[in-house]
Amino acid sequence: MAIPAEFDEIRPYDTGEVQQAFNELLADRQFSTMLRGIVPWLPKSLRNAVLKIAFIGVKSPLDFQKRFMKPIVRHIIWKYTDGCTFDDNCLPRDFSLRYTFVSNHRDIVLDSALLDVMLVKTGYPTTVEIGIGDNLLIYPWIKRLVRMNKAFTVRRGLTPKEMLRSSQIMSRYIHYAVTQKHENIWIAQREGRAKDSDDRTQDSVLKMLAMGGEGKPIDSLREINIVPLTISYEFDPCDYLKAQEFQQKRDNPAFKKSRQDDLDNMKTGIFGYKGRVHYHCAAPINTWIDELGDLPKTEFFAALSKRIDRELHANYCLFPCNYIALDELEGTKKYAQHYTEADKKRFEDYLKGQLEKVKIANPDEKFLRERMLTMYANPLRNYLKAKAE
Structure with a gap:
């Protein structure tokens, strides 16, 4: 299936593009430096040779996830958590269905990565494509790696006109991915993490999701089969960084995080202790969205956000x-x-x-x-x- 060219600037790599991206990754000096920090006892020639051997048979982003990312994430679960659990009892027992998971946002990297592992472990035939802000794609090797890992780009820092165009393209891509590529989607309920864990769905996210389909917003949203997903961490390894940022903004209202701050948050989130972690799927909104069908558009999105929040909040796994x-x-x-x-x-x-x-x-x-x-x-x-x- 030929993917429409309008999505080229944001979409993940497709089958057939992964090998070239992998070769470019191995040739990237910054990526090599990063690998040297992980396995300093292996010379570059051996590191690349081992990776090339491991890459044999990888033809698609899903192959790449199963071969490389799944073992890494399972190791993270083993070493940095007290276990990760997944409850999908509210979803239909039909693995041919695809979903758009709209979730609260706890960790920059792991929210979707842990979900991928849970889906594969439970028997789902595919993982999720994920929306990731371009502010995190600091180096070319990071952008290549996340595109190999089924990520599409969410553009940040745009003018209102640019933002409208970007939102329209992203929404059309999400609809295309669910209905034509038969992929699941993961997207955060809001831009950025809720620093105080007061998780609220932004109306603007739902409005963006509704742009790409046909008919009324309710019909467009029904097409992508949204599932509210609650992520619960016993301990958030980035809690002190978030608290630190609160003080920095209190003391200096003009404070803004640096690129290094974003990298520190990613590293701490991955390698910090999380205690117990739980993912809980609510019933798809298609089971109740018709209840909101007669509302005017502005009231519709506000009511939908509120209802999704209620579903998310009711499914927290609470700890002492x-x-x-x-x-x-x-x-x-x-x-x-x-x-x-x-x-x-x-x-x-x-x-x-x-x-x-x-x-x-x-x-x-x-x-x-x-x-x-x-x-x-x-x-x-x-x-x-x-x-x-």
Whole structure:
């Protein structure tokens, strides 16, 4: 199937393009430097020879994921988590269906990578294509690697006119990928991660998804089979970096993260301890979206965002640290039945260790601690509200 040329600037590599991209990756000096840091005992000639042998038989991005990325991500799960679980009981038992997973955003790299492993492990025939901001594609080798890993580019920092065109092309591509390429899609519910873990779906994301189909927004969205997906981490290894950024912005409203900050967040998210991790699929919105069909367009998207949020919030997997954080912030023991003294000590030791990693001038420990506690309390707050509704 020939992919329309209008998608060339954003799409992942297609079958037939992966081999050339791989050869270009091996020839990239920055990629070689990165590999040398991972396996310093192997000379460049041997590193490349080993990779070339391992690449034999890889013809598509899915082949690449299964051959290279799946073992890496499984190692990350083994070494840096206490296990990753996946609940898809609300999805139909029909593996021929494809989905657009709209999820909360916890980790720049791993949100979709862990989902890929869970889908393959559960028996789904393919993984997900993912939207990744071009602000993270700092070097040519990173762009090549993510395109080999089924990523399409989300352009950032555009003028309003450019943003409209970019959103239209991306939406058409997502519809094309689901309906013609028969791929799943993963996309975050908002631009960037929710630094305080107060996960909210941006109307603009849903409006973008609706641009690329035919008919009314409800018909267009029905076409791509959206599934609200909740990602729960027991511990967020980037929590201290997020708290640090809160203080930097408090002290200097003009503060902006650097490219190195983005790389530090990616590295910390991958190689930091996460405790238990859980992915939970809600029922596809097609099972209830008709309830919103008579609303005017502006009210429709607001109501849809609210309903997706409720589905996401109701499916959080809660851990002792969530209850401890909310009790500490509120100065109560209201949720004490959900944790033990050992849980409290473990969480306190964890927070102390994370706060010690903060590397800024004049760290405001009280403020930083409150920000981190809020990150762990907000999923519980939203869960309780969703269940009450």
